[in-house]
Amino acid sequence: MNPPDRHLLTLHGIHAMRASHPAARRLKRQQPGHSAHGNKVWLSSFVLLDYLHDNPPPTAIKAMDLGCGWGFSSAFLAKKFAAEVTAVDLDGSLQRYVELQCQLNQTEVTFKRGRFQQLTARELGQHHTIIGADICFWDSLAEVLYKLIRRALRGGTVQIILADPGRPPFWALVEQVASELEGYHGATVEVLSRRLQSPLKTEKYLLTINR
Numbered sequence: 001m002n003p004p005d006r007h008l009l010t011l012h013g014i015h016a017m018r019a020s021h022p023a024a025r026r027l028k029r030q031q032p033g034h035s036a037h038g039n040k041v042w043l044s045s046f047v048l049l050d051y052l053h054d055n056p057p058p059t060a061i062k063a064m065d066l067g068c069g070w071g072f073s074s075a076f077l078a079k080k081f082a083a084e085v086t087a088v089d090l091d092g093s094l095q096r097y098v099e100l101q102c103q104l105n106q107t108e109v110t111f112k113r114g115r116f117q118q119l120t121a122r123e124l125g126q127h128h129t130i131i132g133a134d135i136c137f138w139d140s141l142a143e144v145l146y147k148l149i150r151r152a153l154r155g156g157t158v159q160i161i162l163a164d165p166g167r168p169p170f171w172a173l174v175e176q177v178a179s180e181l182e183g184y185h186g187a188t189v190e191v192l193s194r195r196l197q198s199p200l201k202t203e204k205y206l207l208t209i210n211r
């Protein structure tokens with residue numbers, strides 16, 4: 001596979017397929033329609049990954065990418081930090097996009113079809129770092145993700161980072177996490193805004209939970 005560069009966005013040496021990428025367009029023709037917005041690489045992921053580039057996790061940890069979509073964040077974690085990554089999404093048709101994204105970056109991750117609601121404390125807790133970009137976009141997801149974060153902390157996860165453009169459900173989640181989970185199993189909760197200049201200019205919000 002040797003696509004022209006105009007179909008890629010590159011962050012710290014890792015490539016993301018644009019929706020215009022010929023291989024992505026081919027897949028889209030074969031399996032049209034995605035159930036919950038897994039139809040491109042979303043910009044919040046670039047900001048989250050830029051933050052991780054400046055604040056790297058330990059090498060070769062187990063990591064989970066929630067609502068992985070096309071799997072750019074998963075591929076980034078695997079390639080940059082040699083992480084053993086589980087890419088989770090309810091939409092099973094995204095597995096092939098995740099595989100393409102990994103091929104492009106000569107790395108590998110494990111795709112798991114599943115819902116946030118199904119991930120147990122034990123399973124979540126096996127992952128040192130859990131990330132999620134642009135996954136809190138429906139009102140109902142704020143409560144779902146609050147409960148997931150609580151389970152992950154109970155299970156032993158060390159670091160959780162969620163990135164978002166600042167939609168109302170994300171702020172509802174931030175409020176509940178900050179008021180109810182600060183100190184829970186030693187957790188420290190922070191919210192920050194972060195700007196990215198390249199490969200695209202954008203500003204997003206990060207919810208970070210560390211213990």
Ligand SMILES: C[S@@+](CC[C@H](N)C(=O)[O-])C[C@H]1O[C@@H](n2cnc3c(N)ncnc32)[C@H](O)[C@@H]1O
Nearest residue numbers: 036037038041042045067068069090115116133
């Ligand atoms: C806006 S996309 C973001 C994709 C990717 N994180 C990115 O930044 O490019 C949201 C993703 O979350 C997935 N998703 C939504 N609700 C979910 C749930 N309850 N369990 C698992 N995945 C979910 C969708 O299928 C979709 O792929």
